[in-house]
Amino acid sequence: EIVLTQSPGTLSLSPGERATLSCRASQSVSSSYLAWYQQKSGQAPRLLIYGAFSRATGIPDRFSGSGSGTDFTLTISRLEPEDFAVYFCQQYGSSLPYTFGQGTKLEIK
Amino acid sequence: DVQLVQSGAEVKEPGESLKISCKGSGYSFSTYWIAWLRQMPGKGLEWMGIIYPGDSDTRYSPSFQGQITISADKSISAAYLQWSSLKASDTAIYYCARHRIGGATKSDLDIWGQGTVVTVSS
Numbered sequence: 001e002i003v004l005t006q007s008p009g010t011l012s013l014s015p016g017e018r019a020t021l022s023c024r025a026s027q028s029v030s031s032s033y034l035a036w037y038q039q040k041s042g043q044a045p046r047l048l049i050y051g052a053f054s055r056a057t058g059i060p061d062r063f064s065g066s067g068s069g070t071d072f073t074l075t076i077s078r079l080e081p082e083d084f085a086v087y088f089c090q091q092y093g094s095s096l097p098y099t100f101g102q103g104t105k106l107e108i109k
Numbered sequence: 110d111v112q113l114v115q116s117g118a119e120v121k122e123p124g125e126s127l128k129i130s131c132k133g134s135g136y137s138f139s140t141y142w143i144a145w146l147r148q149m150p151g152k153g154l155e156w157m158g159i160i161y162p163g164d165s166d167t168r169y170s171p172s173f174q175g176q177i178t179i180s181a182d183k184s185i186s187a188a189y190l191q192w193s194s195l196k197a198s199d200t201a202i203y204y205c206a207r208h209r210i211g212g213a214t215k216s217d218l219d220i221w222g223q224g225t226v227v228t229v230s231s
Contacts (some may be wrong), residue, residue, distance in 0.1 A: 002216065033215055035217035035218070036203050037154075037218075044206075044221040044223055045154065045202055045204070045206075045218075045221055046221070046223050047209070047217055047218060047219045049177065050209060050217040051217075056209075056219060057219075060179075084128075088153060088154055090154070090218075092133065092162075092215050092216060092217060093215060094170075096156075096159075096170060096214075097156045097157075097158075097170035097171065097172065098156045100153055100154040100155070100156065101153070102153045103153045
């Protein structure tokens with residue numbers, strides 16, 4: 001089972017700033033089968049990025065994904081007030097089960 | 110609109126059985142894998158298993174194998190998650206979600222249900 005470790009656990013930033021979230025895998029994620037999700041309090045997660053760098057439908061271009069192998073990054077170029085939430089990475093390239101990182105909470109500074 | 114709608118919150122006692130549902134609409138339900146995920150209070154997401162409604166092919170996480178049963182009824186575009194004997198540790202929010210790539214077992218999740226809160230307490 002691939003273990004995903006996200007860092008930092010909590011990121012405190014102000015609107016307008018740039019956010020960089022990390023997701024590190026315990027072994028290589030094949031074919032960049034890595035996704036990022038946003039979860040706001042009391043809501044279901046929402047798909048942001050799939051295949052490591054492809055934006056899902058309707059996701060603003062301030063969200064971008066990068067990386068390969070064991071190191072992946074989600075970048076939010078200029079934070080909007082609605083971006084403050086918890087972010088999870090997920091790998092789906094290994095044999096089952098597909099696993100999630102523990103999450104990064106992005107909070108307003 | 111493409112959507113998954115889950116059944117309502119449940120409060121159960123330890124040892125009771127439970128079956129929750131996830132109904133799809135706005136797309137060909139039979140041709141997309143459906144995943145079930147658990148989120149315990151204040152925690153992250155855990156992948157429990159998937160089902161292909163077209164033929165009910167089901168795969169389980171080893172962590173949940175034997176503890177749950179996933180099923181589907183393609184005639185009414187519904188997937189189910191059930192327990193035969195609940196424990197207090199089953200208290201969580203349970204989500205169903207659709208594989209973005211319909212027939213692929215390896216896929217991210219693009220459509221999510223709203224979640225079903227299950228509380229198990231004596």
